[in-house]
Amino acid sequence: MSSEPAPPGFELPLRLLLAFRTIIDELHERIAHEGHPDLRPMHGFVFQAIGPQGTTAVELGRRLGVSKQAAGKTVENLEQLGYVERGSDPADARRKVVRLTDRGVDCLVRSARIFDELRAEWSEALGEEQLRRIEDGLRRLAPGDPFRLDTPRWFGAP
Amino acid sequence: MSSEPAPPGFELPLRLLLAFRTIIDELHERIAHEGHPDLRPMHGFVFQAIGPQGTTAVELGRRLGVSKQAAGKTVENLEQLGYVERGSDPADARRKVVRLTDRGVDCLVRSARIFDELRAEWSEALGEEQLRRIEDGLRRLAPGDPFRLDTPRWFGAP
């Protein structure tokens, strides 16, 4: 039993969101200084969802939890920015495989490294044990595949 | 020192977001069953930002981190849904004070209670001590006023 009164329940979700944003904003800022200034927060997740092997717009939409059209538009944007390229699949003429370009891979590698650096900084600030407790707790309370990217829709949907 | 290898750095932000969504979705579902089915996730935060005393559109926009026009539109929507009402300020003819209606207050009270219930459930699942450690950690790592609601903009902005 703790002697202090429990904080109001609404603080926890706000802190969760704020912590998420803090990490993402920091990532965004650092990667902008490493040659990717036109990258947007969600793009990193899209790169992770595309993966090194490439995928298709439909499959990408499924992974991200959005429609295939929305995924297609995102791919189009990333193609214009030079992060992905589209090729045809010789085994299936319908599929157009989306692959990361060298620039896209560079970005993926850098973002993975920066995420690790950020985690290391948090570990230093909190202690590794404490940070693991947080991660374990979140894993228990919010299990499942965290790779759904439909947050914008979820946030604004009717 | 932990013997297990540290998880990849990108897991933590994803878990933070997923946990946030888990709480908000659950709140949304419960409050829909208590007579507020047309409420949207962000509205609860808007009510918190309006507060029992009322505020203005400009001030609301500042608190939420969005433009005054966006805040005004949100107020307009909530007014149509019957959650807020706009009155004039006798001391300043420019201001139009936004206040929660009875229905809005009901919603605010219920959402506060449900947030507390959800926190209690998490406390039971994790142990109060553990939950407090998470809250303390998040407070230290993501300090400041958590009441910025510009996530949609942040998520999609150029």
Added chain:
DNA sequence: CACGATAGACAACCTCATTGACCATATAGA
């Protein structure tokens, strides 16, 4: 070979934010 399922593209629309311009009012300074 025909039929259903799948991949992709195009169009129309919605929601929610933005910026810019404009008017009304309050406040401070000459």
Added chain:
DNA sequence: TCTATATGGTCAATGAGGTTGTCTATCGTG
């Protein structure tokens, strides 16, 4: 007191990003 500036609110235009609906091309199976 009168004027200049700041502030609150509204309207209009725009843009990003998502959705549904429809259409065509291709694959796989009975």
